[in-house]
Amino acid sequence: MKNNRRAIPTSIDGLVIIEPEVFGDERGFFFESFNQRVFSSIIGHDIHFVQDNHSRSLKSVLRGLHFQIRQPQGKLVRVARGRVWDVAVDLRGNSKTFGRSFGCELSEENHRQMWIPAGFAHGFLVLSDSADFLYKTTEYWAPRFERTLLWNDSQLGIDWPLEGREPTLAPKDAAGLSLDTLTRAGELPELLFP
Secondary structure (H helix, E strand, C coil): CCCCEEEEECCCCCCEEEEECCEEECCEEECCCCCHHHHHHHHCCCCCCCEEEEEEEECCEEEEEEEECCCCCCEEEEEEECEEEEEEEECCCCCCCCCCEEEEEEECCCCCEEEECCCEEEEEEECCCEEEEEEEECCCCCHHHEEEECCCCCCCCCCCCCCCCCCECCHHHHCCECHHHHHHCCCCCCCCCC
């Protein structure tokens, strides 16, 4: 089977940007957004997805940084409409990049996807007037295990492209905890770096 995607490694092991091959003309475009065999060949092992999610958010909405301490979710994320700044933070206990973040723009124009393995906190900021954000997960949402890493924790040093605006936050995101607080409380994913 032809692999019509380009995998771009990031500065964090296991975190991958995937660019599909897009076929377009004056009628519009087509691309294969997911193919199990191709995806498995890109990341080097089989992954089983159990849930697909779709959210719509307005400009300056910041969602995250979310993770689950049990049943940690791997996520394959993309944007169907609009633009977001997408961020993942490595929370894998024995990873050499523990606490490091990576961010990139995902948009309807670049068609990029990001594979975020289990053990990361994840969030995004909407850059366009609105954005439709789609993602596949490897585990079901488990609210009792969900935690929020504070989006502006100074230890993380995330450079959110806010352009002087204040983000619009849900109460649970505004009340997120710092990485130090979560670490001291033992509230990190039950997952070690493979």
